[in-house]
Amino acid sequence: MPERAGAHSERIAAVRALLGAKGRREARAFTFEGPTLLAEAMRSDIAIEALYVTDTLYAKDDAVREQEDRGTPIFIVDDRTMAKISDLETPSGLVAVAPLAYAPLDAIAGLSLSLVLADLNDPGNAGTLLRSAEAFGADGVVFGRLGVDPYHPKVVRAAMGATFRLRLAVADPTEFAAAIAGTGSEVLGLEAGGDDIRGLAPAERRALIVGHERRGLGAWGALCGRRVAIPMPGRAESLNAAVAGSIALYETSRAGERPEGP
Numbered sequence: 001m002p003e004r005a006g007a008h009s010e011r012i013a014a015v016r017a018l019l020g021a022k023g024r025r026e027a028r029a030f031t032f033e034g035p036t037l038l039a040e041a042m043r044s045d046i047a048i049e050a051l052y053v054t055d056t057l058y059a060k061d062d063a064v065r066e067q068e069d070r071g072t073p074i075f076i077v078d079d080r081t082m083a084k085i086s087d088l089e090t091p092s093g094l095v096a097v098a099p100l101a102y103a104p105l106d107a108i109a110g111l112s113l114s115l116v117l118a119d120l121n122d123p124g125n126a127g128t129l130l131r132s133a134e135a136f137g138a139d140g141v142v143f144g145r146l147g148v149d150p151y152h153p154k155v156v157r158a159a160m161g162a163t164f165r166l167r168l169a170v171a172d173p174t175e176f177a178a179a180i181a182g183t184g185s186e187v188l189g190l191e192a193g194g195d196d197i198r199g200l201a202p203a204e205r206r207a208l209i210v211g212h213e214r215r216g217l218g219a220w221g222a223l224c225g226r227r228v229a230i231p232m233p234g235r236a237e238s239l240n241a242a243v244a245g246s247i248a249l250y251e252t253s254r255a256g257e258r259p260e261g262p
Contacts (some may be wrong), residue, residue, distance in 0.1 A: 006081065029098065054093040105179040112205055121148055128158050133162065190227075
């Protein structure tokens with residue numbers, strides 16, 4: 001049977017700490033919320049360390065009961081307690097705790113397609129780009145060390161389950177340069193004024209670097225063997241990082257697939 005956890009218990013304080021980057025680093029764990037992400041985590045065989053649910057969710061959610069049958073600790077909390085550990089204005093009634101799962105940087109640097117987020121700060125943009133990376137065949141994503149944490153609650157939420165399936169790492173430009181050296185990977189930097197991205201030829205290995213929302217590629221630009229841009233015939237001057245990066249991932253993933261012109 002599940003236990004009850006009160007708002008002032010040490011257990012709840014520990015879960016609440018996971019809402020911050022420092023707490024996640026120290027505990028080597030993160031939280032995610034809601035039945036949809038729980039279903040994605042289960043589909044991806046993610047180990048769930050604990051579930052915190054309201055009475056209502058416990059009574060009606062089959063996935064919660066399945067986790068209980070697997071031996072996952074279940075804690076029943078009231079609405080006030082749920083609000084303390086939730087990142088949402090209107091809590092979903094379910095918070096799960098799972099271990100952080102970083103991949104070795106070397107395992108990402110040698111992939112056929114990887115994505116690098118050059119110190120992006122906006123968690124919504126970062127999460128959307130994780131989702132696009134998965135959709136367009138990138139198996140790994142490197143987060144710049146000065147940007148948002150890969151396991152920030154808003155990143156996880158925007159990624160819609162991609163967090164559970166992609167290889168994730170954190171690095172600075174020097175660390176990434178050392179990891180990718182000798183792999184034969186072409187490093188592309190997405191930047192206005194670069195070559196038309198539609199002209200990409202096939203490559204065995206590629207890393208696509210998407211710049212910061214305001215500062216662009218910054219120190220990551222020195223790693224780029226080539227800079228590419230998305231042609232925009234309309235009147236807009238720019239796209240946000242999530243939109244631009246998603247288009248670039250699509251174009252990069254299909255490079256070499258276009259039929260020859262007349």
